[in-house]
Amino acid sequence: MNKPAEVLKAPESVSELLERLDDRLEDMPKRLKQCASFTRRHLHLIAVSTVSEMAQAVGVAPSVYMRFCQAVGFSGYSEMQDLLRSKFTDFRPTYDTRLANLSEERELSTGRLLADFAEAGHKSLLSLSNTVTSDRLDRIARGMAEARVIHLVGLRRAFSVVSNMGYLFEKMGVPASVHFKAGMIEGHGAVLPGDVLFAVTFAPFSDETLRLAKATSARGVTVFGLTDSGACPLVESAREVLIVREDEVIGFRALNAATTLTTALAVSVSALRQRS
């Protein structure tokens, strides 16, 4: 008998809740078990759903789900929901005051930074949708899909962008290679006609990347580019250049727009190749 009384305290954290679910799962009636196992897997839904929605998702009557909440130790659904919602509202204290438009608090908390970067991410994605024309993107995708091998180059900040593309291409079976040092392929004939070079560089532009793009282009190989400024010399050597603008937070930029764009591009290239 490990349940001396029916007076259970309500779980106070998500982990307690999960423990409780596992603990009581055995000695629960059928319907309650359904609730428990679904709920365990979809905890996050509670925060944004009503009892009826939950009950429907589980496949039981609302009153049953209600009884389930109580069997777990809560007074009702609302109390359980509060627990799941509370972690969402953690950020609130920072902004709780009525002076919400006073955005000049120089206190640097990590949470605040995250909120700022998330905001910058939203802006970058918006700008991305507005500035990149889909026909240019289509031309690039088609050009890359027809290539024998896609060579990817990007250094420093751009490296994580191309390494992501490299991973995607590999996973999808598209012949591609990521070049860690531009010098390695320059002049060695690794990039042949029929190939395509996709070069990524952000201001201040990498000389190495620019030189490689120029040399490759001069040898008659198609070059596509991705950068963050129309002033990038890449526009001279590349057949098409994509420009994305990343919003910054205290001088730092995340790579939301660039990774989103290149991910979409990679998926599209793979889809085009499979079609032919």
Add this chain to the structure above:
Amino acid sequence: MNKPAEVLKAPESVSELLERLDDRLEDMPKRLKQCASFTRRHLHLIAVSTVSEMAQAVGVAPSVYMRFCQAVGFSGYSEMQDLLRSKFTDFRPTYDTRLANLSEERELSTGRLLADFAEAGHKSLLSLSNTVTSDRLDRIARGMAEARVIHLVGLRRAFSVVSNMGYLFEKMGVPASVHFKAGMIEGHGAVLPGDVLFAVTFAPFSDETLRLAKATSARGVTVFGLTDSGACPLVESAREVLIVREDEVIGFRALNAATTLTTALAVSVSALRQRS
């Protein structure tokens, strides 16, 4: 005159909503502006809050917030909330809607893909703000700031995340090293007590990364983790684990939430180090 009539359609996606906010910000009265600017920064709260809670957070009366929703084009708060909640309840509309959409337009345009990925990015960023608590993030930032050296490991899809962190740390003068193969540092004593290991792995989890985290933790070195599921074994060996969920497009995920989070983390770590 870009506002020909007061009959605005309700935004149907997060990006439309953000655009609308930017668009109408200027010609809004003071209180409405407060609503707009707070809401823009804390979109994620809407899904789990009531009008009164939102109004209080902004510092206005509930009726004002109500009017704000209508000024943006919604019929009321509930409609706006539905939009923000829809991303959580993905499991229901996703299968039906997405499959229908896909079969309807057999034409896979790259531009369409980009729009999908951008929207998924918005959702991922919202979810990020929802699921990561700022105190956990703070503890991790502090832990990493105190480390002698920060070791970064992440393979396959996670590699581009850690390589970005590595670049940021290098640029900001924080001692850090990116490990390309987990095996290289395992058992070689490269990771010493006083160091910190930051491990990133997404489902299906990399054995190599998991083993390294476990071994490192067993030797008394602090391990922090970043993954996309609570079921990740990393939670057992790491002192703290961050969980981010990325929205997917036809089975593919971009890395918006993960890179945004790690960028914020890296900047914060650097700031904390400079303070001491």
Add this chain to the structure above:
DNA sequence: GGCAAAATGGAATGTTTATTCCACTACTCT
């Protein structure tokens, strides 16, 4: 400085949602 138009916040209203109640069903134990 006074008038009109717009904006604001509190209180009233109608709707949705949680919660409880109870009649009914399906077990279990003898």
Add this chain to the structure above:
DNA sequence: AGAGTAGTGGAATAAACATTCCATTTTGCC
């Protein structure tokens, strides 16, 4: 097999909530 007990779902009730209305205040303009 039959009485008793636990389980279930629909319908009734109560609470929370979104939304609207209106009196009051503020703002912009002459």
